[in-house]
Amino acid sequence: MPATPARIGFILEPYRRAVAENATVESQYGALARKSEDPAESFFDAVADAQAMADERLTLLSAARRRFTVQATGTDEALALTYSGTLPVVRYTDTERDIDRAMLVGEIAVDLGRGSAAFNVWG
Numbered sequence: 001m002p003a004t005p006a007r008i009g010f011i012l013e014p015y016r017r018a019v020a021e022n023a024t025v026e027s028q029y030g031a032l033a034r035k036s037e038d039p040a041e042s043f044f045d046a047v048a049d050a051q052a053m054a055d056e057r058l059t060l061l062s063a064a065r066r067r068f069t070v071q072a073t074g075t076d077e078a079l080a081l082t083y084s085g086t087l088p089v090v091r092y093t094d095t096e097r098d099i100d101r102a103m104l105v106g107e108i109a110v111d112l113g114r115g116s117a118a119f120n121v122w123g
């Protein structure tokens with residue numbers, strides 16, 4: 001890419017400004033939402049790339065997500081998961097908390113001595 005005056009000026013800017021916000025995230029997180037004029041450091045050289053990342057983060061934060069640790073009797077469930085080339089996804093149902101949705105498995109702990117397994121699920 002040629003070093004034109006416009007390109008040099010763009011490169012010398014210390015940051016790229018990108019903003020993604022909506023009322024759902026602001027109501028869910030309130031004062032925890034970032035309301036600072038200070039830029040967050042990133043490694044994007046194009047505003048479009050920074051904006052795409054900000055939009056992805058907003059989508060991630062917009063949905064109500066929770067994390068649970070599930071104890072399983074036996075190790076069959078843990079050993080049956082296929083996670084080669086993909087993230088393991090499970091269906092988590094909890095009638096007391098009114099939850100019935102697909103969740104990602106973030107951690108699997110198998111205790112062969114006790115014959116049990118624990119899953120850390122998020123979604």
